[in-house]
Amino acid sequence: MNCVWQSGAQCLKIMKALHHTNKMINVTFDTYGVHVISMDMSKTSLVKLELEAAEFKSYKCDQTLVLGLYSEVLLNILQKVKKNSLVWSATSEEELIISFIDKDQKTQFSIRTIAIDTDELAIPELEDDVALRVPREVVQDWFDKMMMAKNDVQFQVSQTQFECQSNSIEFGTVKYTEPIGTDRIVSHAFRNAVGMTLSFYAIKSMSVFAGTGGDTCFIGLSNQQPSRIKIGIGDDSYLCLYVAPKIQDD
Secondary structure: OEEEOOOHHHHHHHHHHHHHHOOEEEEEEEOOEEEEEEEOOOOOEEEEEEEEHHHOOEEEOOOOEEEEEEHHHHHHHHOOOOOOEEEEEOOOOOEEEEEEEEOOEEEEEEEEOOOOOOOOOOOOOOOOOEEEEEEHHHHHHHHHHHHHHOOOEEEEEOOOEEEEEEEEOOOEEEEEEEEOOOOOOEEEEEOOOEEEEEOHHHHHHHHHHHOOOOOEEEEEEOOOOOEEEEEEEOOOEEEEEEEOOOOOOO
16 A cells, blocks of 8 residues: 555644544555544544545555554654655555655654454434534634533524524533524535534534534534534545434433
8 A cells, every 4th residue: 555645734634633532543445545434432423534545646555454553643743744745655454654755855654553453333324403514614613612611512403593502600601593594504404403412522523523624514413313524525535523412311
């Protein structure tokens, strides 16, 4: 396997998001591209990365390789990439080689892989109660305000209005409302009104993921199944985070 990333900055953003939820990840390389599907330790969130071969400057992989990696190790290395060309290569599942190349200068990191024992994960096709397309900066603004209370966030979403709020004894209440159907919030699908709660950590994770890709985020909210944020990376590639709703005490 040998792949040249479009930019080190792109790779760093993706790995920052993955590291936020998963300290160890299995990265699969095959003829089609790079794939990650992994659940966090708390079993409350799941990430899925699909990077097609066309999203790289160059990509070649003749056999399927699954490399178990510490996301912190990747992050520490990638923070040094700067404007160098970034190349990943491997000839077996025992080692990943990351190279920084600038003309005739080359820095190489040889990373030993780890065995990560995970169950085979499959994500069923979700039918969101509410599905929205929202600019990245709008999503980050929502969640940045909600996180001021440092507590769970309650969502109330109808066909015409988006509302979220968070309460804490120390901070008080922060509440945000905005109509749906404007240039800022485009309704993609509506099946049922949503009234549910996401944890502070889930909101923080969604905010981190929102900053990894293009200009628009797809957000799916549901009462009884995981909610999700999906970020496009290029044409058909994407990074998606699924988070479970918080079960409320009766």
